[in-house]
Amino acid sequence: MDAPGNMVIVEGDRDAKRWMRTANARVDDWLYELVDEMIFVAAGRLRERAPGSIPGLVDIRPAHETATGAFEGIAGVEPDITEETFHSGLGSDPADFPVFVEVGTGIFGPVGQPISSIPGHLMGPIFDPAVGRNIYVQTIQGQRPQRYAERSFEDLVDVAPVMIRDGLFELGRRD
Numbered sequence: 001m002d003a004p005g006n007m008v009i010v011e012g013d014r015d016a017k018r019w020m021r022t023a024n025a026r027v028d029d030w031l032y033e034l035v036d037e038m039i040f041v042a043a044g045r046l047r048e049r050a051p052g053s054i055p056g057l058v059d060i061r062p063a064h065e066t067a068t069g070a071f072e073g074i075a076g077v078e079p080d081i082t083e084e085t086f087h088s089g090l091g092s093d094p095a096d097f098p099v100f101v102e103v104g105t106g107i108f109g110p111v112g113q114p115i116s117s118i119p120g121h122l123m124g125p126i127f128d129p130a131v132g133r134n135i136y137v138q139t140i141q142g143q144r145p146q147r148y149a150e151r152s153f154e155d156l157v158d159v160a161p162v163m164i165r166d167g168l169f170e171l172g173r174r175d
Contacts, residue, residue, distance in 0.1 A: 028065070035063035035073040037163055038156060042075035045152035050077070054098050054148070077149070102149050106142015114139045 039060050047055040054077060063073040077098040106115040116139045117123045125134030 049148040104145030
């Protein structure tokens with residue numbers, strides 16, 4: 001048996017209706033701004049924390065919509081560097097340098113073993129303070145991780161809720 005239904009029509013404030021009709025565009029604009037702001041903060045933290053020449057490699061890709069309602073932006077270390085920027089040993093690519101600094105190498109890195117040169121070759125020159133000059137060696141322990149990117153990400157995680165809260169507050173204001 002079909003029951004009759006009730007329909008309630010509520011006439012609301014014209015300004016509220018107008019604002020609601022444009023809400024999607026306003027939210028999209030806010031998301032663009034929020035993602036861009038987070039990217040600039042992340043890039044700034046990377047530049048502050050990265051050692052040596054790495055801050056010069058920090059770059060951003062501004063916010064862009066990857067799908068309806070999905071926004072992406074990138075702040076990171078661009079590894080397109082040349083031999084003139086960083087010198088590499090046999091079998092390593094200078095583009096890997098920022099990663100090696102982040103995660104460590106040799107006994108301090110993911111492999112957990114000393115770095116050895118190929119038979120018949122030595123690594124160096126390495127300054128040895130004990131003898132006061134450069135030396136050449138067959139193996140080295142490696143470099144401790146500096147975790148500059150990880151610490152920069154943690155900074156962003158801490159500041160993101162504040163950025164979102166402040167951004168939402170601005171979004172709720174009427175023109």
